[in-house]
Each structure stands twice: as structure tokens, then as C-alpha cells.
Amino acid sequence: MLLHYHDVVIHEHDYETLEDKQWMNDTILAFHQEYLDRNVIPDSAKILLLRPGMVELIVHIQDVTYISSALPPNLNHYDALFIPVSDSRPHAGFSGSHWSLLVFLKRSHAFYYYDSMGESNIAAARLTARRMIAILGYANQPPRFIHMNTPHQANSADCGAYVIAITDNLVQRMISSSSSGLTVERLMHIEKSDIRAVKNVRKELRKLIQQLR
Template structure:
């Protein structure tokens, strides 16, 4: 039974349980976080930021069709917003449950480049490059999008990659409203990134507040 229906996102008990310390976040939690940011006006608008959901990123990266055929099912703001945020997963469609790592890819229209933030060095760099290649074709750019690996906080266990992605999205959504300087925008100040334990607790609190099944959550 679903724990929470939040607009287009459905969370189940296993999704909420993935917020416990030491657990690997489900893609539904990352999707919920993006949906919640947009719905609560914590993003500066689609003309500035597009938060591409995990499922959409996988579709873009691994479709066997011409990627331009995906335009009707992807956000129209993809080609107009200043920044596109894409959670990257190392899973492949032909192997169910094969994904084991999340990272964040950020595309800036001003530079026509992607910036890759990976909490386990460059583990997902190949996947990020594939997504950037597909995005370049989708946007029909005159040249391929280059991917620049960027420094960011590194995880200290095998489970916090998705939490790092959420913390980085929060950080950049704030930052893009504060500065237009590209060098400042793409760099990460580790002191301003929320601790993973706090990210987990905050999301759990938000889900509890939003849930019509609060009694179930309080007992879990």
C-alpha cells in the first residue's frame, strides 16, 4: 500500500525505509525531492532551472529511438532553462536492478557544457558522457556537449550517493539564484553542503508532514 501520493510521485514503505542511515536511496525518493522543490516554489522557475526526473534521464540515456522523438514527453523547459539537473545512475535497462551508484550532471545553457559531480570520484563519468551526448542530440546543438568532472564532497560509505545528489541539487538551486558568475556557480563550497544525515532526516520529516498515512509512518 502506498505511503504517500504526492502529485505524480507515489512513495511506498520501502522508499521511506531507504531514508534510514546506511540505506541506498530509491529513485522514487530522488523524484519526490525534485517534485517537492518545484511544488513548494523552492526553485526559481522553469525558465531558470529544470529538474529532470531519474526515469526521464534513464529514458534519454538509453532509448533505442531517435532522441528527438522524446521531445513530447520531456519538459518543454529543457531547451530554454538556464540549467538542467540530471541524476545519473549506472544501471542499464537490459539488466534489472543493476544500478548501484548515483551522481549529478548539470547542464548550463550559457556554456553549453555539462558539469559532473560524483561522490565516488568519477565512477559514473562514462554514464554522464552518454547522457550528455544524448542531450546534445536532443537539443540539436551544433557540437557535442563536453562533460567536465568537478570536485565535490566524497561519501564515506557505500550508501550515501543518492543523498549527496539531493544535497547538491539543494545547494545549486540556492546558488543559481545568488550568482550569475559561471565559475562561482559550478564550484562547490563543501562547507555549504548539508550533511547526509540531516538530508535524510529532513526528507523523512517532509514526507511525514505530507502523508495521509502519518500513523503508519510514526509506527515504522
């Protein structure tokens, strides 16, 4: 074990996925979310970062009512839900090969889909959105699904770094008082210049893990 950070345990093989050209695993994404929850997002902000393992459960369980007790309480009270999406298969462990990001924004009653490989995960994202609609109780008024223009990754391994970089940028906008007057379109729009370089995302997470040991 390299680091035990609250609800996340990082082993050496998890840490190694932060090296350049390595596919980041779900433990690294969960660690990033845990750190944001505890150090960046204020208690007053109604932002929920759903962990990859929870999303996996939501997507693959046959009846979502069975997992209601495992879900965070009062999901409808949050202004924004960040939902990492993978293309993993049920009953195959964590078998995914690509990460993308789905964000539900309450004020616009819409899901925003960010995929650094275009439409690579769109089927999984739409399925995830349908599952979340059932959990949120919006079956009679389903939210829109909006496919956002997203900066493209340069290789097959950087999808997780893009999810982290986009999450960081959107969270900062949502908690910043200077962003309170932004339209929804501007709030959710992401340009490549808005986010950190993936190399820096990897480097900074490696440094953070070492500092927390």
C-alpha cells in the same frame, strides 16, 4: 502507500531507503525534485529537474527522437538542467548502484559532472551528456564536459544524499539574487562545507514526508 505527492508515490520500502546507510532509490530522488519544483524554484526561474525515470529513458532508448513527445517542451529555453545519473543497465529494471549528478548550464554551454565517488559513474555521465546533446540540438557545437571536484562519500550508500545536497545548494545559488554576480566557476564550485551533512539530508526528508502525509 505512504504518500501520494503529485506525480510521485512513496511506498514504505521507498521511505526505508532514507534510513542511515541505505541506498536511496529513484522514487526518493524524484520526490525531492517534485518538492523543489513546487515549493522552492520560482516560476520565473528557468531551471528544469529531469526525473530519474526520464533520464533512464533518454539514456537507454536507441533513438531519442522517439521520446520527444514525452520530454518537457522547449528544453532549449531552460538556463539549467539538472540530470541525475545512475549506472543502471538497460532491460534490467532499475538496476543501478550509484548516483551522480550532471548539470547543463546554458550560459557556459557546458555539462558539470558531480560524483561523490570520483569517476565511478563517468562513463554513464558521458553517455547521458551525448544523449542530451542530441536532444538539445547541439551536435554541431557540443558543450564541454567538466568533471567537478566533489566532496567524497564515506560509505557506499550515501551517493543519493550527495546528489540531493548538491542539487539543493546549486538551485539556491541560481535562484538567489545575491548570486547574480557570481562567476560561472564560483556558481558551480562545491565544497563540503557548502552542503548539508548526509545524515541531515536523510532526516529532513523523512520529516518532510511525514508532514505531507
